Amino acid sequence: MVRAVPPRARFCPSPTGPFHVGGARTALFNWLFARREGGAFLLRNEDTDPVRSSDVWLEGILDGLRWLGLEWDEEIVRQSERRDAHLEAANRLLDAGHAYWCDCTPEAIEARKGPGGGYDGFCRDRGLGPSDLHVVRFRVPDEGSTTVVDVIRDSATFENATIDDFVIVRRGGAPMFVLANVVDDDFQRVTHVIRGEEHLSTTPKYLLIRHALGLTEDPVFAHLPLLVNEKRQKLSKRRDKVQLLQYRDEGYLPEAMRNYLALLGWSPGNDEEIVPVETMVERFRLEDVSRAPAFFDEQKLRYVNAEYLRAMSEDEFAEAARPFVEAKVARFDPELYAQVAPLAQTRVQILSEVPDLLAFLFTDTVEIDEAAWAKGVAKNEWSADVLGEAAGAFAELPWEAEALHAATLELCE
RNA sequence: GCCCCCAUGGUGUAGCGGUCAGCACGCGAGCCUUUCACGCUCGUAGGGAGAGUUCGAGUCUCUCUGGGGGUACCA
Numbered sequence: 325m326v327r328a329v330p331p332r333a334r335f336c337p338s339p340t341g342p343f344h345v346g347g348a349r350t351a352l353f354n355w356l357f358a359r360r361e362g363g364a365f366l367l368r369n370e371d372t373d374p375v376r377s378s379d380v381w382l383e384g385i386l387d388g389l390r391w392l393g394l395e396w397d398e399e400i401v402r403q404s405e406r407r408d409a410h411l412e413a414a415n416r417l418l419d420a421g422h423a424y425w426c427d428c429t430p431e432a433i434e435a436r437k438g439p440g441g442g443y444d445g446f447c448r449d450r451g452l453g454p455s456d457l458h459v460v461r462f463r464v465p466d467e468g469s470t471t472v473v474d475v476i477r478d479s480a481t482f483e484n485a486t487i488d489d490f491v492i493v494r495r496g497g498a499p500m501f502v503l504a505n506v507v508d509d510d511f512q513r514v515t516h517v518i519r520g521e522e523h524l525s526t527t528p529k530y531l532l533i534r535h536a537l538g539l540t541e542d543p544v545f546a547h548l549p550l551l552v553n554e555k556r557q558k559l560s561k562r563r564d565k566v567q568l569l570q571y572r573d574e575g576y577l578p579e580a581m582r583n584y585l586a587l588l589g590w591s592p593g594n595d596e597e598i599v600p601v602e603t604m605v606e607r608f609r610l611e612d613v614s615r616a617p618a619f620f621d622e623q624k625l626r627y628v629n630a631e632y633l634r635a636m637s638e639d640e641f642a643e644a645a646r647p648f649v650e651a652k653v654a655r656f657d658p659e660l661y662a663q664v665a666p667l668a669q670t671r672v673q674i675l676s677e678v679p680d681l682l683a684f685l686f687t688d689t690v691e692i693d694e695a696a697w698a699k700g701v702a703k704n705e706w707s708a709d710v711l712g713e714a715a716g717a718f719a720e721l722p723w724e725a726e727a728l729h730a731a732t733l734e735l736c737e
Numbered sequence: 738g739c740c741c742c743c744a745u746g747g748u749g750u751a752g753c754g755g756u757c758a759g760c761a762c763g764c765g766a767g768c769c770u771u772u773c774a775c776g777c778u779c780g781u782a783g784g785g786a787g788a789g790u791u792c793g794a795g796u797c798u799c800u801c802u803g804g805g806g807g808u809a810c811c812a
Binding site: 336337338370375376377385426430459477481486487494496498500501504505520522523525526528547549550552558587589590591593594595596598615621623624626627628630648669670709729732 | 776787810
């Protein structure tokens, strides 16, 4: 689709929990697209659910985006402050007969529910008026169908008859997700809606509202394949390790995470995987995104991270690993650390593993691994002698590889 | 139940009607190496099933099967 104006993509998380790797991937693809096309990458804080939303979560999301280097354009739109515009749109729908008031309780709806049904349209023509005790429902046309044109998966057509009259304003006057989404996408002049596949089936509702509001020139849709766990289910907060910042805290590098995330559902081509972000931007095309769900594979993430670690200079690596070591040892020695840090560089995949390798050098107390002791030393009567001799031989030596090596060879004879 | 999406090795993917089906992770073996790693080499394993279109199908169509998502006064 050719458009005269520069494209405008948006990432609109709802601040209801820790920033999720799936959300990060969605943000990344929006960002890559915007940067590739010379467009804008917008942010919208979808905090319309007053009980679940919190600014604490928003901060975490912004931290995550900054960490990954996904800088956004323009001011963040806070959806809760756009309530008047949402309600104004709802009123227009009401006035035009595209929406109506409803006082059905969930219990009543459940009781009337027939086979295959949700809401049955009970209040459609009851002529109920405004009230804080009523909700506003969108009147979905009985006839016709709505087609979602999607850059990634061609198109999906939904029979309108299969879509229930859904709530657009809840009891008490809070606008619902789809309504707010439509109104704010129009407000922000969004041209490309790039989001997870879980939104695909709400897209016809989005389109129905849009058209009922008289808005033309629909945005282009791109529904990204879901990120799934080993059981092929959508990544879940409860079951799976999905917190983006937890990975940061374990010593994954942002470049590695960004690179890995980009590989889920997309490929830079040329049989390449580890590519700088500039290359990703250069090659990214929405049309090339795959349709199948992708397994978030921590093992592969570790590999990618290890690649980035090894590509660092010794100093960069030491610098990056230092906080992880400092946090784990009682008596940190910068000079010793500088000497010894490079030894860890090819031996770890994530930075939190560095102290496992080096911590023994920064302590006075020796901890004995009972299991190892039992298995080795205690089993062979000569072990103690060997260890004793080695300790004696090493005591006088300068602590240098060559001298130590020579002494070891001597001991072996 | 109803609606929708998806389907290349265990995993992520390349391919865009004619390839010995490529790459990477993982796994296995070997080389390198005083150890462990790194690195290098080789190997392992694949187009869900069945029809159709075509001279020719992983690639197009249909059916089935399997998996997933949605179906909230969440987003």
